[in-house]
Amino acid sequence: MTAKPDPSDSELLQSTMAGDEEALAALYQRRAPGIFRFALQMCGSRSLADDVTQEVFMVLIREGHMFDATRGSVSSFLMGVARNHVLRRLRRERFYVSIEEDPQNETTPATSRTIENPLDDLSRAETIESVRKSVLALPERYREVVALCDLQEMSYAEAAEILGCAVGTVRSRLHRARALLTEKLRPEKNEEAAEVKSARCFA
Amino acid sequence: MNCEAFESNVNDLARGQKMDATVRAQALAHRVECEPCARLLEDESALSFKLRALAADTSKVAVPGLGKDLLIALRSRQRATTSTTEAATWRSRRMITAAMAVAAMILVVVAVTIMRSRLATPAAKDSTNASSPQSPSADDKLVKAPDVTDHQPSLLPKKNSVFARSNNLRHKTNRVVLSSQSIVSSDSKDVTTEQTAMNVTPNSAPEITSDFMPVGYTPVASLQEGGQLVRVELPRSALVAFGLPMNVNRYDEKVKADVFFGSDGMARAIRFVQ
Numbered sequence A: 001m002t003a004k005p006d007p008s009d010s011e012l013l014q015s016t017m018a019g020d021e022e023a024l025a026a027l028y029q030r031r032a033p034g035i036f037r038f039a040l041q042m043c044g045s046r047s048l049a050d051d052v053t054q055e056v057f058m059v060l061i062r063e064g065h066m067f068d069a070t071r072g073s074v075s076s077f078l079m080g081v082a083r084n085h086v087l088r089r090l091r092r093e094r095f096y097v098s099i100e101e102d103p104q105n106e107t108t109p110a111t112s113r114t115i116e117n118p119l120d121d122l123s124r125a126e127t128i129e130s131v132r133k134s135v136l137a138l139p140e141r142y143r144e145v146v147a148l149c150d151l152q153e154m155s156y157a158e159a160a161e162i163l164g165c166a167v168g169t170v171r172s173r174l175h176r177a178r179a180l181l182t183e184k185l186r187p188e189k190n191e192e193a194a195e196v197k198s199a200r201c202f203a
Numbered sequence B: 001m002n003c004e005a006f007e008s009n010v011n012d013l014a015r016g017q018k019m020d021a022t023v024r025a026q027a028l029a030h031r032v033e034c035e036p037c038a039r040l041l042e043d044e045s046a047l048s049f050k051l052r053a054l055a056a057d058t059s060k061v062a063v064p065g066l067g068k069d070l071l072i073a074l075r076s077r078q079r080a081t082t083s084t085t086e087a088a089t090w091r092s093r094r095m096i097t098a099a100m101a102v103a104a105m106i107l108v109v110v111a112v113t114i115m116r117s118r119l120a121t122p123a124a125k126d127s128t129n130a131s132s133p134q135s136p137s138a139d140d141k142l143v144k145a146p147d148v149t150d151h152q153p154s155l156l157p158k159k160n161s162v163f164a165r166s167n168n169l170r171h172k173t174n175r176v177v178l179s180s181q182s183i184v185s186s187d188s189k190d191v192t193t194e195q196t197a198m199n200v201t202p203n204s205a206p207e208i209t210s211d212f213m214p215v216g217y218t219p220v221a222s223l224q225e226g227g228q229l230v231r232v233e234l235p236r237s238a239l240v241a242f243g244l245p246m247n248v249n250r251y252d253e254k255v256k257a258d259v260f261f262g263s264d265g266m267a268r269a270i271r272f273v274q
Helices: A009-017 A021-043 A046-066 A074-093 A118-137 A140-151 A154-162 A167-185 A187-202 B003-015 B021-033 B035-059 B068-131 B136-141 B163-168 B168-174
Strands: B180-184 B192-196 B227-235 B254-262 B265-272
Touching: A009 A021, A009 A046, A009 A074, A021 A074, A021 A140, A021 B035, A021 B068, A046 A074, A046 B068, A074 A140, A074 A154, A074 B180, A118 A167, A118 B035, A140 A154, A140 A167, A140 B035, A154 A167, A167 B003, B003 B021, B003 B035, B021 B035, B136 B180, B136 B227
Parallel strands: none
Antiparallel strands: B180 B192, B227 B254, B254 B265
């Protein structure tokens, strides 16, 4: 007796368009984590990532009939919608400054810290935090390729499909983004070296 | 491999991406030879490690569950789709009904028209047969009576007459000749006269009339506009003016004539009555 294979994203989308709530739940369970993480890595705000995830599936419900399977996969379609929403939200909210940080809004999960080796955990958390900040400090065009290729571990072709550009463009943007990240993560060493150098000079 | 080529491939090497085995081997060999490139690869590998750590950390964040808003939106969309489909169905049904009604109306109109034409054809044949029962062989010489009520001149078919030629068909179709008799005048073979029951003075004795003769230049088109027929009396010498023979012994008598006046009040044609 063979197990029934999981339905593809397209089949789930068709069932969703026909009003099948279970299909929507299955599609959400399959694709929402990626969308949420992409939004979180792009904007650094959990509440904003929540909103974007909900909006993406709202768009899917409203305009899912416009999906054309010949132009790409459902996953790419959803990620493309997520990207558009994230960029829109970022452009809308860059004029606002949060007065108080919401503990729920923290991007660092509390569960990631253990109490077995607190020093290593602290060091690791600091590293991750610095990388996160560096990624968030990147220009949007570089941040999205890092989020897709390095953090979501997508291929160049998949990223190019989502971003709507050529594979070569993705490669060059990623190269530039990684160079910027390396520079951003390096200054601490340079500052320390500079301090030492200046100390020698004064000595 | 030189440093430039190494730099273009260092990302894929550090990220562990699929790449050409030859290029990979050359890059690793170059790393051993070139210290700056080896340092670059170390930096890139360290960055990849940090990014993986960040990705792993982010993946621990709980993803929000399927909200009720989405389910509500799906249900409302389903309702809207259903109602839209029903409306479209009703619209198409109405369109089909309307089209069928129009087609039925067209069929009825066509049927009525055909029936009328079939009924009219035998009646016309009957009337045509009734109009010339006595002398079917004398059709060529048949002279039709004037239609006084229409105020149309009786422009008779005559070989030399412009009016007769131009209005021949029209008079053939519009007139119903009740009874006619062709008489050729003894005075002139060119003048064809007729004896008709339908005359200007129906109670008087049958009259013999000549053909209508044009008075001056009369464009044919002006005759189509209709006009008025007036009975007048003229001196008998007027016959000479129109090239008709005159009995000299009766020169002092008057002769009756019908003058056809056009719609502009100008005399267009004249015929003499005996």
